[in-house]
Amino acid sequence: MAENLIKPENLVYEKTNAMTDRVLHYCPGCGHGTAHRMLAEAIEELEIQGETIGIAPVGCSVLAYYYFDVDMTEAAHGRAPAVATGIKRVMPEKYVFTYQGDGDLAAIGTAETIHACNRGENFLIVFINNGIYGMTGGQMAPTTLENMKSTTSPRGRDIKTMGSPLKISELVAELPGTYYVARHSVHTPANVRKTKRAFKKAFQYQKDNKGTCLIEVVSNCPSNWKMTPVESNKWMEENMFPYYPLGDIKVPQ
Amino acid sequence: MAKKGDVVIQIEKCKGCEICLASCPQSVLGMSDKVNSKGFKYAVKVNSACTGCANCAVICPDAAITVYREK
Amino acid sequence: MKELRLMKGNEAFAEAAIRAGTDAYFGYPITPQSEVIEYLMAQNPEERTGMAVLQAESEIAAINMIYGAAGCGKKAMTSSSSPGISLKQEGLSYIAGAELPCVVLNVVRGGPGLGTIQPSQSDYFQAVKGGGHGDYKLIVLAPATVQETVDFVKLAFDLAFKYRNPVMILSDGIIGQMMEKVELFEQIPRSDEEYDWATQGKKPGKDHTIITSLQLKPEEQEKVNLRLQAKYREVEKNEVLYESYNTEDADYLFVAFGSCGRITQKAMEMARKKGYKVGQIRPKTLYPFPVEVINKLSDQVKGILTVEMNAGQMVEDVRLAVDGKTPVEYFGRYGGMIPSPDEILNAFEQKFIGGK
Incomplete structure (x- = not known):
């Protein structure tokens, strides 16, 4: 043994150049970082870094604009699809994506989400669904599961008074404007690789002017679920996936 | 025989989430006794069974791992 | 063309x-x-x-x-x-x-x-x-x-x-x-x-552009x-813009903007016909407000009347501009009603001339 493998010619995996070198502010084990990296890798591999404009949301990923090494705009809470519409309509040749959490996209921004999808706006919506408001400290999200506890549903989400968890991806898949809607995760290496393939497909469809693509990433929130990262991924598999099943929801005909 | 691989972990980027440990098919990774400047224990190699499959780096939320593999 | x-x-x-x-x-x-x-x-x-x-x-x-x-x-x-x-x-x-x-x-x-x-x-x-x-x-x-x-x-x-x-x-x-x-x-x-x-x-070799209004550090947000x-x-x-009418010899000043400024201009002409030396400032920029000209004219006039289609809003900025140097009164209609030149003239006479 003793042979030193750490040399440039042996390199098989390193951080993508489409991400900056800033240390991510996310909690340990949070799926945001991995989802960021897959999106950035998709951008780098498609060689569209200089042609891409991203929109960050309000929520835990509010500072996403520091991490993607592409031109970025920070939107008001829920308004990213409207901001993206404004960008895409004046720069139709650019690749545009929004990166939004469940509160941003499926609560306060529901109108913007649905209408952008309904118009078939030609951009990618990345939707991170971890069933909770992370940034504000663990309040109930539109996607919080039935009986799941949060700081604003301390006895668990009561369907009768708080409504059911919203399957927004299935909802927008019904709209003629959406071209490709899929649900993925970033909790195992295989799932991470699938998620990246979905992002790449979505950008390709954007290039071909096909309409709105929405990729949901079911993710974890170890801090607010009050679990270790490894436990949170297991809990996600056992509780989130049955309600939010992974896979394609709408694929090109 | 599987090719040999190696990993470089950026200690200051690691937040000790241990997801890489759970993703390594060769159980190459463990946690440090020491902590980094942010107070996190960080992932370390505990043996030389690495095959350079890059699973740990692919799953790492903090892009803290670089992977090498013999040609 | x-x-x-x-x-x-x-x-x-x-x-x-x-x-x-x-x-x-x-x-x-x-x-x-x-x-x-x-x-x-x-x-x-x-x-x-x-x-x-x-x-x-x-x-x-x-x-x-x-x-x-x-x-x-x-x-x-x-x-x-x-x-x-x-x-x-x-x-x-x-x-x-x-x-x-x-x-x-x-x-x-x-x-x-x-x-x-x-x-x-x-x-x-x-x-x-x-x-x-x-x-x-x-x-x-x-x-x-x-x-x-x-x-x-x-x-x-x-x-x-x-x-x-x-x-x-x-x-x-x-x-x-x-x-x-x-x-x-x-x-x-x-x-x-x-x-x-x-x-x-x-652009190649350049930093990425970020558009944001967020600065988490208060010292940074203060800099913004x-x-x-x-x-x-x-x-x-x-960038201050305004139109002034008959201010050279004015004893009184009307201040009104927009469509109301045009109506007020008519009232000013009617007042002139009655022998009152009334001038008018019509701000074309409301921010920045024409503070300087109004302040200057307040040394010259006996009173200022603002005319507005609201319950008296611009009057506050006029008072700030005048800084107490001359009386400032307001007249207006609101809720979608439009003041007539007669009403304005009447309000002017009541407030400044000692009306009926």
Whole structure:
């Protein structure tokens, strides 16, 4: 043994150049970082870094604009699809994506989400669904599961008074404007690789002017679920996936 | 025989989430006794069974791992 | 070539928008300004100049589309009327905070609430004091004629890009709905200019561009505010516009803006006929407000009357400008009612001459 493998010619995996070198502010084990990296890798591999404009949301990923090494705009809470519409309509040749959490996209921004999808706006919506408001400290999200506890549903989400968890991806898949809607995760290496393939497909469809693509990433929130990262991924598999099943929801005909 | 691989972990980027440990098919990774400047224990190699499959780096939320593999 | 036409205020605004080389208009219908988007759609500006026009799902979406397009360094504009402008306040605060240029037309109607569809000036405070959350200012232009509405479109974009700040054209239901002769300026080509502050795609070897109004560290956010305040002082120094009438020998001064300024002008002429030496200032910029000229004239006149189609809003800025040097009174009608020259003259006589 003793042979030193750490040399440039042996390199098989390193951080993508489409991400900056800033240390991510996310909690340990949070799926945001991995989802960021897959999106950035998709951008780098498609060689569209200089042609891409991203929109960050309000929520835990509010500072996403520091991490993607592409031109970025920070939107008001829920308004990213409207901001993206404004960008895409004046720069139709650019690749545009929004990166939004469940509160941003499926609560306060529901109108913007649905209408952008309904118009078939030609951009990618990345939707991170971890069933909770992370940034504000663990309040109930539109996607919080039935009986799941949060700081604003301390006895668990009561369907009768708080409504059911919203399957927004299935909802927008019904709209003629959406071209490709899929649900993925970033909790195992295989799932991470699938998620990246979905992002790449979505950008390709954007290039071909096909309409709105929405990729949901079911993710974890170890801090607010009050679990270790490894436990949170297991809990996600056992509780989130049955309600939010992974896979394609709408694929090109 | 599987090719040999190696990993470089950026200690200051690691937040000790241990997801890489759970993703390594060769159980190459463990946690440090020491902590980094942010107070996190960080992932370390505990043996030389690495095959350079890059699973740990692919799953790492903090892009803290670089992977090498013999040609 | 310059062109003379008889046009409704809202339609003239829309025509001026196309001719100003606007890249994008996003709006939502609301009375009394829906003719703006109707005219734009009818004109098919995508074909005429390549300008994007889209009916958004709400005023909130529209202003955020403006935010996106403005962030790309493009000329972006929206229009609405009072209740819709209230919905846009969040977006305007973000645009001001991120220091982006845009133009917003408010064809004011009476409030509060759903109010009335009749003309009003009751959004004065909202327009000149910021309107949304945080310390910021819009540059506010107040046209009194359809012609000024047209001319202010060009001026508004010039100011918006000069200061990277949202500019509001504060019109009202009279000017929006009224038909007047208007001279249209020649088509200005749309621009492809690149700006280092705009998200137009990361250039090789350059840092990526970030547009945000967020600074988590208070010392950084204070710096942002200091920069904004310095900018507003520049605006106050450089951009004040007003019209003055008969001020040279004036014993009394009327101050009124927009359509109300025209009505007040008639009242001034009637007062002159009765032997009262009345002059008038009609602010064309409401922010920056013509503080200096009003302050100067307050040394000369025995009293100032503001006339407004609201419950007395601009009067506060006039009092600040006068700084106690001369009495300042207010007269107005509101809720969609328009004051008549007779009413104004009567109010003037009662307040200053010792009326009946």
